Amino acid sequence: MADIQPIILAAGASSRFGACKLLLEHGGRTLLQHCVDKLVSLDLPTPLIVSGAWHAPLVDAHPGLDLRQNRDWRAGMGSSLAFGIRQLQADCEAALIVLADQPAVTGADIRSLLDTWKENRNIVCSFYENRRGVPAIFPRSVFAQLAILDGDRGARELLRGPRDDITSVPLASAVIDIDTPQDWKNFGESR
Template sequence: MASIGTLILAAGASSRFNGCKALALFNQQPLLQHAINHSNTITGSHCHIVTGAWHEDISHYLAKSHYHGSVIHHRQWQQGIGSSIAFAVQYLDKHYSYDAILILLADQIALCSEDLQRLLQAYTGDNISCAFYHNSPGVPAIFPPHSFKQLQQLSGDRGAKRLLSDDRFDICHVVMPNAAIDIDTRDELLHWQQHDNREEK
């Protein structure tokens, strides 16, 4: 089986959220913990958190939890999500020998482990397997080794999205409506909590 490492992106300032979004509670657990739990079903303990603006808060939480992965502190997080991905992939490339990297956001609140399992099933070891929502490819996505160089060259705020439309790669789209739901504000989190409570009744 391929050795896959997960990068959970939690480096941003969450300026619209007015606080550390990754540590906001949903179903009595931080959003970040939900992402870690989903990652663990796919890659076991090979989970790596990319921190930036809220590094100290997130590190403090992880130190108290049962987290066994690494924390990759990107001090230049202000340069954008592309910069955070590039920095983190460089770190993994230096310290690990993964056959693939799964990139996951901490705030895609509706994602479930089954979504990531479908990504894994679509991954051949050579292609890019990515979510498809809003009529466009996006993360979560699994990237093969021959894309690591391009990931390390990312910059700015576009993230890995341009790679997901690059015809140099074999790209498999996995329709994933759950990936379309992310959290930017406290009102959005409250709305989703209320929606989730209604679904349970």
């Protein structure tokens, strides 16, 4: 699937966690490495990773990964998503946006999004907690909208607005999001 570029958003400060949560280890690998490994197992191009607050420690821990620092990461997830979109090659057909702090999302979950995208080539997003969210696949037709995002809402307005070109895929695993030490503890206890 060389026409779909995975982008991992990993730029936040982890302020509610109090440390770089993407360096947490589960099964001997960091959360970030787990995310990368899931994507690589699906025969996708090497993920582009948008880093920010913890750029240097992430590079030190993962010297072989394609980490690109969004120096405007403080502006929020929208800024990091826009930065990632602006890094794409001109022939890229779609961007698969994933968050490194959703550790319960599996390769099979991502595969279901990819299979749906192949069928319709529209926006394909996860559906959990009665709303649309990421992981999500955005076709080239919306890159211009994504490339100017700012603030902490990411693509929320685009995904949750009244559009007829969005296909939602139920993805209950996406509800697990590591934001606090308690979230991490709960995730570990559920495994």
